[in-house]
Amino acid sequence: MIRRNFIKATVLAVSLAAIGSTGYAQDKGPIKVGVLHSLSGTMAISETVLKDVTLMAIDEINAKGGVLGRKLEAVVVDPASNWPLFAEKARQLLTQDKVAVVFGCWTSVSRKSVLPVFEELNGLLFYPVQYEGEELSKNVFYTGAAPNQQAIPAVEYLMSKEGGGAKRWVLLGTDYVYPRTTNKILRAFLKSKGVDEKDIDEKYTPFGHSDYQTIVADIKKFATGGKTAVVSTINGDSNVPFYKELGNQGLKATDVPVVAFSVGEEELRGVDTKPLVGHLAAWNYFMSIKGPVNDAWKKQWAAYAKAKKLPGADKPLTNDPMEAAWIGIHMWKQAVEKAKTTDTDKVIAAMAGQTFKAPSDITSTMDPKNHHLHKAVFIGEVQANGQFNVVWKTKGPIKAQPWSPFVAGNDKKKDEPDGKTVIAK
Amino acid sequence: MRILLIALLLFASRAFALEVANVEKLAFGESDEQVAAIAALVASGDPQAAAVLQALADGELQVAGKRVLIVKGEEATDAVTGAKVAPLPEEREGVVANNRLRRELAGALAGLKLTSPQREARLAAVKELAGGADPAMLPLVKRALEKEADPTIKPMLELIAATMELKDGSKEARIAAVRMLGGSSNSNTKLLLLGVLEKRKDGSFAEPDEEIRREAQASLRAVEGRLAWGERAGILFTSISLGSILLLAAMGLAITYGLMGVINMAHGELIMVGAYTTYAVQNLFREHAPDAFDWYLACAVPASFMVSAAVGMLLERLVIRWLYGRALETLLATWGISLVLIQTVRTIFGAQNVQVENPAFMSGGVEALMGVVLPWSRIVIVVFAAAVLVGIWLLLTRTRLGLFVRGVTQNRAMASCVGVPTARVDTWAFGLGSGIAGLAGCALSQIGNVGPDLGQAYIVDSFMVVVLGGVGQLAGTVYAALGLGFANKLLEAWQGAVLAKIVVLVFIIMFIQKRPQGLFALKGRAVET
Numbered sequence: 001m002i003r004r005n006f007i008k009a010t011v012l013a014v015s016l017a018a019i020g021s022t023g024y025a026q027d028k029g030p031i032k033v034g035v036l037h038s039l040s041g042t043m044a045i046s047e048t049v050l051k052d053v054t055l056m057a058i059d060e061i062n063a064k065g066g067v068l069g070r071k072l073e074a075v076v077v078d079p080a081s082n083w084p085l086f087a088e089k090a091r092q093l094l095t096q097d098k099v100a101v102v103f104g105c106w107t108s109v110s111r112k113s114v115l116p117v118f119e120e121l122n123g124l125l126f127y128p129v130q131y132e133g134e135e136l137s138k139n140v141f142y143t144g145a146a147p148n149q150q151a152i153p154a155v156e157y158l159m160s161k162e163g164g165g166a167k168r169w170v171l172l173g174t175d176y177v178y179p180r181t182t183n184k185i186l187r188a189f190l191k192s193k194g195v196d197e198k199d200i201d202e203k204y205t206p207f208g209h210s211d212y213q214t215i216v217a218d219i220k221k222f223a224t225g226g227k228t229a230v231v232s233t234i235n236g237d238s239n240v241p242f243y244k245e246l247g248n249q250g251l252k253a254t255d256v257p258v259v260a261f262s263v264g265e266e267e268l269r270g271v272d273t274k275p276l277v278g279h280l281a282a283w284n285y286f287m288s289i290k291g292p293v294n295d296a297w298k299k300q301w302a303a304y305a306k307a308k309k310l311p312g313a314d315k316p317l318t319n320d321p322m323e324a325a326w327i328g329i330h331m332w333k334q335a336v337e338k339a340k341t342t343d344t345d346k347v348i349a350a351m352a353g354q355t356f357k358a359p360s361d362i363t364s365t366m367d368p369k370n371h372h373l374h375k376a377v378f379i380g381e382v383q384a385n386g387q388f389n390v391v392w393k394t395k396g397p398i399k400a401q402p403w404s405p406f407v408a409g410n411d412k413k414k415d416e417p418d419g420k421t422v423i424a425k
Numbered sequence: 426m427r428i429l430l431i432a433l434l435l436f437a438s439r440a441f442a443l444e445v446a447n448v449e450k451l452a453f454g455e456s457d458e459q460v461a462a463i464a465a466l467v468a469s470g471d472p473q474a475a476a477v478l479q480a481l482a483d484g485e486l487q488v489a490g491k492r493v494l495i496v497k498g499e500e501a502t503d504a505v506t507g508a509k510v511a512p513l514p515e516e517r518e519g520v521v522a523n524n525r526l527r528r529e530l531a532g533a534l535a536g537l538k539l540t541s542p543q544r545e546a547r548l549a550a551v552k553e554l555a556g557g558a559d560p561a562m563l564p565l566v567k568r569a570l571e572k573e574a575d576p577t578i579k580p581m582l583e584l585i586a587a588t589m590e591l592k593d594g595s596k597e598a599r600i601a602a603v604r605m606l607g608g609s610s611n612s613n614t615k616l617l618l619l620g621v622l623e624k625r626k627d628g629s630f631a632e633p634d635e636e637i638r639r640e641a642q643a644s645l646r647a648v649e650g651r652l653a654w655g656e657r658a659g660i661l662f663t664s665i666s667l668g669s670i671l672l673l674a675a676m677g678l679a680i681t682y683g684l685m686g687v688i689n690m691a692h693g694e695l696i697m698v699g700a701y702t703t704y705a706v707q708n709l710f711r712e713h714a715p716d717a718f719d720w721y722l723a724c725a726v727p728a729s730f731m732v733s734a735a736v737g738m739l740l741e742r743l744v745i746r747w748l749y750g751r752a753l754e755t756l757l758a759t760w761g762i763s764l765v766l767i768q769t770v771r772t773i774f775g776a777q778n779v780q781v782e783n784p785a786f787m788s789g790g791v792e793a794l795m796g797v798v799l800p801w802s803r804i805v806i807v808v809f810a811a812a813v814l815v816g817i818w819l820l821l822t823r824t825r826l827g828l829f830v831r832g833v834t835q836n837r838a839m840a841s842c843v844g845v846p847t848a849r850v851d852t853w854a855f856g857l858g859s860g861i862a863g864l865a866g867c868a869l870s871q872i873g874n875v876g877p878d879l880g881q882a883y884i885v886d887s888f889m890v891v892v893l894g895g896v897g898q899l900a901g902t903v904y905a906a907l908g909l910g911f912a913n914k915l916l917e918a919w920q921g922a923v924l925a926k927i928v929v930l931v932f933i934i935m936f937i938q939k940r941p942q943g944l945f946a947l948k949g950r951a952v953e954t
Contacts, residue, residue: 040776041878048777078776162456164524175923205922208882210873211670213663213803214917220796221656224615237778237874244783244872248790248800254528270780272788278524311775381523384484391523 030073031066031342033058033329034093036104036114041081042208042236046321047106048311049266050128051076053322054103056304057329067333068340075099081207081236083113090114094123100342101126101332103325107235108132108178115140124344126328129321130261130283132181133402134410138417139344141351142372143328144321145284146400147185151231153377154259154282155186157392158229159193164257166229168199170219173233175204182233182261188406199226209238212245220249223256230258239263243271246279253278253381264319265386269312273386283320284360284375286388291361297326298359317386323359327373330356331366362397369416372400444469448477448505452486452493452520460529464561467533475537477504481522482530489514529559536562539569544578551581555611563589584609588617600640607644612652612796618645655794660914662793666803668910669810670872672903673865674883675890676817679902680858681737683891684834685851687745688752690759692887693880694766695859698736699729699866700875701770704779719784722867729867730860736766737859741852749851763880771877778876787871806868813864818899820857830854834897889933895943904944 035054037047058072066072075097079086086105093099094117101124105111108131118125118139130145157163169190173179183202190200201222203215222228234242239260246258252275259280265287268276287298298318305313331354336342339350351366358364365374374397380388403410447469450462466474480486480495486504487496493504496517501510522530531553538550547569554566566586573579587602594602603621606614621641623631632638674696681689703725710721740762748755783802790800821827829850832840841847869879890909894901909929916925937943 040771044777044876045874162523162525164528203921206926209922210882211663211667213666213800214660214914215922217656217659217663217797218918220612221652224612224652224796225619226616237876240778240874241872244802245800248788248802249798250790250792253524254531257524270778272782275789278527280524311777383521389521389523 028070030071031068031336032073032075032097032099034090034097034099034102034104035074035076036079036086036089036093036102037106038081038110039076039078042238043081043106043110045237045240045267046235046262049317049319049322050103050106050325052305052308052310053301053318053325054329056301057326059304060300061329061333067336068342079110083107083109086110086113087117090117090123090125091121094118094121100124100336101347103128103329105129106321107176108181109176111135111140112177122344124332124347126325126332128325128328132178132185133400133404134181134407136371136402136413136415136417138348138371140371141328141331141366142400142402143324143331145375145377146372146402147182147404148401149284149375149377149398150261150282151182151186152189153392153394154261154280154379155189155231157282157379158257158259158280162392164229165227166257167195167226168222168228169195169201170222170228170230171200171202171233172215172219172230173204174209174235174238175206176235178235179204179233183231185404185406186231188408192406205234205238207236207238210241212238212242213249215242216245216249216251219256220251228256230256232258232260233262234260235262239267240270243268243276243279247272247275250275253280259379264321265317265388266319266322268382268386269315269317271386273382274384276382277384279382280379280391281382281388282377282379283388284377285318285320285323285358286360286378286380286390287318288380288387288389289360289378291359293357293361294359297323318359324373327356327358327364331364365397367399370400370402371417372402373397374399445505448493449491451477451481452488452504456523456525459526463526463529463533467536467562467565473505473507475534476507478530478534478537480504481520482527482534484519484521486520487517488520489517493520532559532562536565539565539582540572544575547573547575547578551578551585554585555581555609555613588614591617591621596634596637599634599637603637603640603644607647609648615645615648615652618648651795655797658794659797660918662797662799662803664911664914665907666807666910667914668907669807670865670869671886671890671909672906673806673810673813673868674862675887675894675902675906676813676899677858677860677862677865678887678891679894679899680817680830680861681855682888683897683899683902684830685854685858686752686896687749687855688756688759689745689858690756690884691740691763691766691880692759692858692862693882693884694763695733695737695862695880696866696869696883697770697875697877697880698766699733699863700781700870700879701774701779701866702729702732702863703867703870704774704781704875707781719786722784722871725867726864729863731863733863733866734856734860737862738852738856740859741855745855746848746851763884767877767880774877776877778874781870781875783871802871806871809864809868813861814899814903817857817861821899826850826853826857830857889930892937893933893943895945898943898945901943901945 035051037051038044039048039051055074058074061067062071075093077089077093079089090102093102103126105114105127106129111127114125115137119137123139125140126143127140128143130150133146158166171183171186173183187200219230257278257280259282261282263281264283301318302316305316331351334354335347335350339346352368354366356364360376362376367374376397377394378390379392380390383389403413405411447462447465450458454462463478466478476495485495485497487494494501494510495504499513501513502508503510535550535553538546541547563586566582566589570582570586573582584605587605590598591602606618618641621632622638622645625631630638678689678692681687681692706725706728707721710718744758744762745755748758787802787805790798793799821830829845832845833847833850837847890902890905894905912929913925916928
């Protein structure tokens with residue numbers, strides 16, 4: 001009891017000190033927000049647009065008068081697809097730049113790298129990408145999908161008659177924590193559906209791998225043993241050589257469909273998609289979704305890309321993580337306005353139950369407890385023009401399960417952060 | 426559905442006008458209805474039905490309100506009547522097929538084309554159906570078989586008919602079918618044969634007749650044997666392909682490091698410069714000569730050689746020539762240069778990868794053996810690597826510059842004494858090595874990503890090849906590149922890509938420990954000192 005009081009007192013003292021030292025000076029000035037996305041290296045292909053869409057949101061918010069009457073000021077850093085550098089940059093953002101919130105990360109390994117920093121310094125991170133779950137931090141809001149909002153429905157679809165009734169499975173991924181964990185969950189899920197061990201083949205390639213000849217040949221060989229589907233968790237620019245090889249070797253989606261969890265409109269930009277028609281992706285947003293919110297958002301993005309002369313502005317594309325980043329920053333703004341402060345703990349409390357009209361044409365809701373969004377799931381097939389045609393979707397938004405029931409021991413874990421935060425020593 | 430189809434085939438032999446209900450189902454229905462509609466349209470035998478199905482497959486089927494249209498460019502026809510529709514309605518929406526529908530469509534269209542008067546169309550149709558056709562199409566196939574006289578198409582048609590009768594034909598027909606499958610070169614036949622041999626959950630066989638099962642076993646062994654050969658050929662080809670890439674990346678280094686002794690850490694960046702030059706040339710072609718786009722490589726190859734060579738010679742003149750004989754300083758200086766080059770490219774072209782498009786003739790592949798497709802892009806690069814190798818060999822052994830380079834390498838002082846301008850030879854040789862790195866960049870841009878970090882991925886591999894092959898030897902580089910290609914691909918097929926990389930690195934470290942001079946070493950006094 002004494003110990004707890006002591007901790008409380010320390011928290012109070014620390015936060016008072018924080019208010020005392022920085023609060024006055026910053027009350028009138030702009031609110032700094034950090035943007036922590038790789039702008040170079042293997043992940044730049046995916047992450048650069050997230051930086052841009054975050055800046056677009058900041059511009060929009062500032063044009064409408066800012067937050068609490070103060071402008072937002074973006075502090076953009078480039079962690080260069082280098083995982084330890086993510087932690088360094090995060091520390092720099094929180095301690096030197098004193099940002100109120102950070103929007104950033106794509107790969108789970110980068111998130112795992114910055115997590116101790118955010119917990120230690122009691123920072124606030126908005127993470128906009130689908131991931132493997134198995135994590136729930138008080139300091140992070142996950143605006144991408146948990147496995148039950150992406151991976152599981154996609155596999156279920158491929159098992160169905162509509163999806164081709166796959167019996168054998170190749171789980172192919174980049175070698176790091178997200179694909180490994182997702183595949184562990186999928187393996188357990190497939191087994192629960194009666195799929196044999198010998199009908200599952202797990203394969204990994206390093207980051208930046210560019211020679212997919214052997215992998216594609218192996219997939220073909222595996223597919224001679226029965227109706228096969230490939231679940232790809234390849235991340236970053238390796239996807240371009242992978243899909244090129246698929247096309248060149250003539251592996252058609254009608255024979256062996258490949259469903260990807262980290263490939264969207266942006267990643268396919270440089271690929272000739274004509275031989276890839278019918279391969280799938282599972283997301284919570286596609287650019288091709290019809291609706292007034294999406295139309296307006298796409299128009300806004302096209303105008304922004306043109307005005308800022310962004311690379312690829314001649315063919316502006318939107319994708320799921322961009323939508324998630326967009327939702328994240330707007331929900332943060334709403335929460336700050338509700339809490340009337342940028343104080344981390346108060347904003348976290350105010351985030352519960354926030355809603356936002358998302359471009360995917362549903363009203364996104366932040367779960368009152370588990371820091372994840374309720375999301376609708378879409379499965380799309382690649383079309384000749386590089387867009388996705390939605391072939392399946394859930395009836396409405398579904399609640400995230402960060403602790404997948406297919407991982408042993410997760411049934412005992414609570415569906416909310418346990419509130420334990422390591423305080424700066 | 427099948428029953429429906431057969432029934433329709435029997436009763437709908439007269440050409441009906443295209444049924445509105447079917448077309449509407451195809452355009453507006455759920456996928457089960459769409460599949461049924463396809464079957465019904467095939468059965469109608471109407472040429473307009475074929476047009477509608479083809480339009481759906483090509484993404485040309487659209488709906489405007491309740492009307493179903495076939496839209497080709499700016500012209501539209503009514504899908505039901507075939508009449509012209511003008512003007513084009515404003516509010517149109519495409520009917521998009523999903524995988525299941527596309528599968529059904531491909532089969533249906535192939536079935537319709539079986540009786541086409543053109544031989545090519547029939548051949549394509551037969552090839553499509555050989556991958557496992559819907560048994561409901563048997564009457565169609567039989568009808569086509571009666572008319573078919575072509576010596577290539579007829580046996581394939583028989584095979585298709587055989588696979589269709591695999592489940593419900595007479596015993597003799599099924600045995601014949603199983604035997605025939607054993608001779609097929611389509612990789613889907615394995616699936617069909619496995620189906621015959623399938624065991625039910627209670628342990629009994631799905632196929633009760635033992636004789637048929639025995640035949641199926643034999644056929645399966647034959648098919649698997651051929652697939653195994655295909656697999657071996659596939660590994661052989663991928664190894665050569667990887668080897669040729671390593672060779673291209675390392676050949677320039679074999680000259681700058683191998684012959685001249687400059688530890689050139691900027692070698693990877695010279696490759697990158699070549700790749701970016703290719704990108705720039707591609708953009709020029711796209712802007713100014715879009716018709717000749719397929720031939721941009723003919724310009725990009727010399728351009729990337731010259732740009733990289735120029736950059737290399739500039740480096741040599743400005744930095745490296747002051748550091749000859751001081752290995753450590755060269756290493757640090759060239760590493761610094763590599764960072765400068767990366768940043769320069771980042772500033773000019775941006776940090777993101779740029780897209781280099783393959784010319785049309787380099788996409789797709791050719792089926793060499795059962796289940797083995799050799800992509801054209803890889804074939805072109807293997808040939809290109811061989812050509813570059815021959816070029817360098819001729820240059821080094823048949824020209825005056827080559828003679829000078831070899832002379833300076835073997836004994837600089839003596840070469841200088843007999844009047845060889847050693848400093849100029851150094852510059853030319855460094856330029857040559859850099860230019861070849863540029864060629865490698867041009868080739869790599871066709872299969873991999875082009876970004877500022879491109880060179881970093883190849884510098885380690887290049888040094889591995891040169892050191893393993895033996896410094897100062899072109900032949901050693903060739904053997905080492907192909908050897909590493911094979912080792913990598915065999916290990917990858919066996920243990921996966923991640924472990925293969927580690928094992929190869931460990932092997933090279935051990936090898937260099939045992940034999941520091943590499944596979945092939947120069948002998949002679951100059952080297953010993």
